[in-house]
Amino acid sequence: TGRSGFFPYGPDGVVTAAAVSVVSFGGFETLATLAAEAKNSKRDIPLAIGISFLSSILFYVIVVLAIVYLAPWYTLDESTGIPASLEPYGLVVPKYIIIGAILLAATSVALTTLSSLSRALMVYSEDGLIFICLSYISPRTKVPVAATITSSCVAVLFTLVFSYEILIRLVSGGSLLTFAAVCYTLVVISYSRTTEHVDENTSLIQRGDSEEKTEECPEPAQYVEYQEWKVVAWMATFWKILAVTIILYYWPDTWHFWHVRVPLMSLLSLINLLILCHIRANYHIQPQRSPGFVCPGVPFTPALGIVVNLALFSALDLAAHLMTVAYFAVGAFLYFGYGYFHSQITIKKQAQVDVMASRDNSACETESVVE
Numbered sequence: 001t002g003r004s005g006f007f008p009y010g011p012d013g014v015v016t017a018a019a020v021s022v023v024s025f026g027g028f029e030t031l032a033t034l035a036a037e038a039k040n041s042k043r044d045i046p047l048a049i050g051i052s053f054l055s056s057i058l059f060y061v062i063v064v065l066a067i068v069y070l071a072p073w074y075t076l077d078e079s080t081g082i083p084a085s086l087e088p089y090g091l092v093v094p095k096y097i098i099i100g101a102i103l104l105a106a107t108s109v110a111l112t113t114l115s116s117l118s119r120a121l122m123v124y125s126e127d128g129l130i131f132i133c134l135s136y137i138s139p140r141t142k143v144p145v146a147a148t149i150t151s152s153c154v155a156v157l158f159t160l161v162f163s164y165e166i167l168i169r170l171v172s173g174g175s176l177l178t179f180a181a182v183c184y185t186l187v188v189i190s191y192s193r194t195t196e197h198v199d200e201n202t203s204l205i206q207r208g209d210s211e212e213k214t215e216e217c218p219e220p221a222q223y224v225e226y227q228e229w230k231v232v233a234w235m236a237t238f239w240k241i242l243a244v245t246i247i248l249y250y251w252p253d254t255w256h257f258w259h260v261r262v263p264l265m266s267l268l269s270l271i272n273l274l275i276l277c278h279i280r281a282n283y284h285i286q287p288q289r290s291p292g293f294v295c296p297g298v299p300f301t302p303a304l305g306i307v308v309n310l311a312l313f314s315a316l317d318l319a320a321h322l323m324t325v326a327y328f329a330v331g332a333f334l335y336f337g338y339g340y341f342h343s344q345i346t347i348k349k350q351a352q353v354d355v356m357a358s359r360d361n362s363a364c365e366t367e368s369v370v371e
Contacts, residue, residue: 008074012315019312023171024060027109028053033116114151121147128347129339166323169316173324176313183305187235187279190298192228193286222284231279235299238275241268242307246314276303 007014031048035041067082070089077084083102086095122144125135136146158167224230245268248261255261279299295301313324340346 015312015315019176019315020168020172022175022312023168025053025056027112030112030116033119036119110155114148114155117151117155118144118148121151124339126344128342128344130334131338132342166319169320170323170327173313173316173320174327176309177324177328180306180309180313183302183309184235184239186295186302187299188228188232190285190295191231191279191283193223223286224283227283231283231299234275234279238272238303239306241272241275242310244268245272246310250314272303276300 009016028049031045031052035045038044063082067076067085071085075085076082083095083099086092086098121130121134122137124130125132125147134147134150135144137143138145162170245265248255248265248268251261276299285298313321
């Protein structure tokens with residue numbers, strides 16, 4: 001490669017580059033956000049995500065191989081990138097073609113991001129997690145106007161205040177933690193039994209018989225009492241041990257890496273593996289109603305996703321960590337300050353409690369009259 005071999009920055013440089021490049025694959029969530037607008041979302045959305053993911057990887061690899069073959073990596077200008085690497089070779093026309101493609105791609109990414117963000121804000125508003133005014137939909141265009149305007153203003157504000165490098169690290173850190181949280185939730189959902197449904201007539205949460213055989217849930221599985229909460233506790237322990245393992249990896253050299261830290265990390269990894277084996281052996285995966293896609297190898301496959309995402313997140317710099325924590329702190333403030341008390345689930349459960357209380361009072365009054 002002309003300088004420092006094939007890995008000029010070592011394995012840490014590869015991991016850091018992988019953590020930053022996650023932002024290139026963050027647009028796949030747009031497809032899931034727009035699932036409600038698909039004709040056959042159960043079939044089309046997984047197919048679209050798979051095709052776009054594979055095609056994006058193919059195009060990225062081809063472009064990188066072409067540029068590295070054309071010019072050494074250390075001669076590329078960080079501010080201009082690919083277009084500047086073509087100019088010394090007299091490729092003026094391809095240079096401007098690539099510049100035009102970059103501008104079109106940036107416009108496309110901006111539009112799709114605003115589209116998915118506005119739909120997400122609309123759904124959050126309808127669920128009561130954020131302000132109800134954001135759920136307004138234009139009766140003529142059927143577009144969430146308030147959510148679109150709000151998301152556009154937030155995007156413009158972030159673009160004016162923060163630099164491109166900061167935004168890249170913020171999006172990468174947020175995406176990695178979000179993916180890790182999704183993997184964690186997938187394990188919990190797989191071991192949770194659905195015993196409630198919403199009555200369409202009263203809009204109240206009703207408890208159903210989980211042992212009934214239905215088309216959506218054809219075969220009831222064995223169930224350990226409160227097993228979902230036990231899985232939550234075990235996976236929380238898994239997460240904490242993994243965090244300690246990652247901290248040991250980046251610990252200063254005062255602790256010898258091979259003689260001290262590696263044995264400790266191996267021991268902690270073995271404990272996490274035993275936790276996963278305990279979950280798999282002692283608790284039973286529950287069939288879900290209309291699952292669409294079933295993750296194989298639960299809980300090992302989601303646990304692997306947690307390990308990879310947290311390892312990549314730890315490779316980012318301190319500024320990215322602090323910004324991501326601040327980002328999630330704002331979300332937690334909005335949820336616990338407003339969303340928790342106004343969510344539809346909380347309202348329906350409170351209505352259920354009120355109905356049960358009124359029934360108990362009526363029963364007491366009837367008994368009193370009879371006596």
